[in-house]
Amino acid sequence: MNTFDTVVIGAGMAGVTAARMLTDAGQRVVVLEARDRIGGRMHSDREAGFPVDLGASWIHGIDDSPLWDLVQALGIPTLEYTVGSFQVGGRPIENFDGEARPMDAAATRQWIADVEEADRLLVCEIDASSPGDTYLDVTERALDRSALAPERIDEIREFFRHRVEEQCGAWIGDLDAHGLDEDAIDGDEVIFPGGYDELPRRIAAGLDIRLGQVVEYVGRSSAGVVVRTADSEVTADQVLVTAPLGVLKAGSISFDPALPDDIAGPIDRLGMGVFNKIFLQFPTRFWREDSYVVRALGEAGERWHSWYDVSAVSGIPTLLTFAAGPLGRHLQEATDDEIVDDVVAALRALYGDAVVEPRARWITRWGDDEFSRGSYSHLALGSSHHDHDELAGPVDGVLHFAGEATWGDEPATVGAAYYSGHRAAERILGRPVDRDAFAAGIRARERTADR
Ligand SMILES: Cc1cc2nc3c(=O)[nH]c(=O)nc-3n(C[C@H](O)[C@H](O)[C@H](O)COP(=O)(O)OP(=O)(O)OC[C@H]3O[C@@H](n4cnc5c(N)ncnc54)[C@H](O)[C@@H]3O)c2cc1C
Structure with a gap:
């Protein structure tokens, strides 16, 4: 036996x-x-006296979710945070344009409408795609069909690229045209203040x-x-x-x-993507009180584009940003100091000298982790x-x-x-x-x- x-x-x-x-x-x-x-x-990671989620943080949509049912049945505390899946609207986002200038309410509304329009065209192109088409192919076709201004097309192209990097940890040209089909968010998203x-x-x-x-x-x-x-x-x-x-x-x-x-x-x-996290804790807050996310478009956000305010977990001003896809792989070779300096420089381009040196940081390298060798799977071209x-x-x-x-x-x-x-x-x-x-x-x- x-x-x-x-x-x-x-x-x-x-x-x-x-x-x-x-x-x-x-x-x-x-x-x-x-x-x-x-x-x-x-x-x-609870070493600092509060939890820092170095791997998963979010439930991406709690409606009709047996996972959410389990979390509730166990009475695990959660916080609503409905912009964890690279949405353009949802909860308040502090947007900066390609010149690193804050966008007002009208500009933000226009940006959201433009992305939604491009997304509608993208869905049609995905439906009409053939085997062998990448997500980059369908994105370009959708943008070609749009009547948007060339600068706006560049910004949306960048946005789509970043969305694939965050959702799949992959380069947009390596992802199958259907690689984000399963990406629907039903209901609110939540994070876990207790880890x-x-x-x-x-x-x-x-x-x-x-x-x-x-x-x-x-x-x-x-x-x-x-x-x-x-x-x-x-x-x-x-x-x-x-x-x-x-x-x-x-x-x-x-x-x-x-x-x-x-x-x-x-x-x-199937592909295994790389998606790494960088948490920076600051002595003072320099971003808006009501923002869930700070996001920079176009050139201003070419490398570092999105910062998520997760201060509620520790009570200390904290931003979380991601290095995913090719940038994520590349930065696994960089030192922590080099990564932090780069992120801080990108934030200073938006907020100037209000950005002081971070007091603490957490940086992951999931692609180098021998018991993971990447962050999560995706539909690579050919799968x-x-x-x-x-x-x-x-x-x-x-x-x-x-x-x-x-x-x-x-x-x-x-x-x-x-x-x-x-x-x-x-x-x-x-x-x-x-x-x-x-x-x-x-x-x-x-x-x-x-x-
Ligand atoms: C940075 C990051 C952020 C993420 N964010 C989210 C998010 O917000 N929301 C979400 O839903 N998902 C997120 N995910 C994905 C989520 O974390 C995973 O999908 C999920 O945790 C995977 O669980 P699993 O059991 O499949 O694999 P794992 O959790 O990886 O478990 C597999 C286990 O196998 C062990 N193992 C490996 N090799 C061996 C071996 N040779 N012998 C014995 N044991 C071995 C590993 O150590 C590991 O403990 C994120 C992932 C990462 C990396």
């Missing part, structure tokens, strides 16, 4: 969700996690999770699976792999026999939506995959990780698992532990 029913590789949102559901169903489950912490790409990783931590409480276990080998046969790290071996009936797409692409885990084309193909075709779900397997009835890259409806999100973990648990058990009962079980265990 194998030691475990299921071995789960990775203790991010997908892994802990599946492990919890399987354990609740009576299975013997072990989770092998390479890092010295759980949560994976949900990582709240987003409270969610996977609470799901994981009480599970058999072994940290610092870097899986190198997964063997499978009709008798089950063998999973090896450098110095240990676990046998089980089934294995669930939740290592990120970047890790699978790098071949860091060897599979024996080799993965079939159904799985190897999507791993090869299809189908590739995401195909990647889930199962293979030979014993090898399953879960994680954000395996969920085609809204890949690259915490929701995708949660839903894919749930799907994997149902497939392994061969029966449905009720999400409400799952949440109620977590609460019930917490109440028992508190007594």
Whole structure:
């Protein structure tokens, strides 16, 4: 008999969700996690006395969201923040034009209307696109069809490029024309003032999770699976792999026999983007009190274009900006000082000497992280939506995959990780698992532990 029913590789949102559901169903489950912490790409750094979400921050749309239902069932505090997905309207944005001048209300209204018009044309071009068309191709066609002034076309071109970089971590010319099809935001967006990783931590409480276990080998046969790290071996009936797409692409885990084309193909075709965060904390606030976001258009915002006000989390004036796509990869080689100086110079172009030196900073390098090798997956040219779900397997009835890259409806999100973990648990058990009962079980265990 194998030691475990299921071995789960990775203790991010997908892994802990599946492990919890399987354990609740009576299975013997072990989770092998390479890092010295759980949560994976949900990582709240609390060293400064308040949380800084270095990975995921937002739920992008809470309407009809089982993820939101779970967060509510667990009573996790949230803050409404409905501009987390590179929207042009939504909550107040302090816009600067290409010459770094503040835009008044009329100019802002016109900008929003122009982007919305270009977006309408873009949707038509995406619908009419052919295989092999990139997001850059359809964007250019839409802009060609628009009756907008040349300077405005340049600004919107830049805006579309930045939107792809933020949403996918990719260069616009590498993304398939359908790469943002799943990007709809239904309802408000929220962030987590207590740190987003409270969610996977609470799901994981009480599970058999072994940290610092870097899986190198997964063997499978009709008798089950063998999973090896450098110095240990676990046998089980089934294995669930939740290592990120970047890790699978790098071949860091060897599979024996080799993965079939159904799985190897999507791993090869889908893209893994880079999206890094830079948090800067200032002694004083120099941007408007009511702004959710500061955004610079055109030349003024060529490299650094959007700063998100996340002061509410710590009570200290804090801006969050992103380095994504080619800039994100490039800056992984730069020092923290070089990055901060560059961001501060861009802010000074907008606010002048009001921008004093930051008092603290947090900078991520997810592309260099050996247990992630990128930030999240996207539809690279040559891949299809189908590739995401195909990647889930199962293979030979014993090898399953879960994680954000395996969920085609809204890949690259915490929701995708949660839903894919749930799907994997149902497939392994061969029966449905009720999400409400799952949440109620977590609460019930917490109440028992508190007594
Ligand atoms: C900077 C950034 C910002 C983001 N912002 C948002 C956001 O605002 N909203 C949103 O919804 N999503 C966001 N995301 C995406 C979201 O964080 C992920 O989609 C989600 O957390 C992925 O969960 P997962 O379980 O699929 O993978 P992971 O969380 O990466 O978990 C996989 C686990 O596998 C482990 N592992 C890897 N290799 C091995 C190995 N060989 N052996 C053992 N263990 C291994 C890893 O250490 C990791 O813990 C963001 C991501 C990043 C990087």
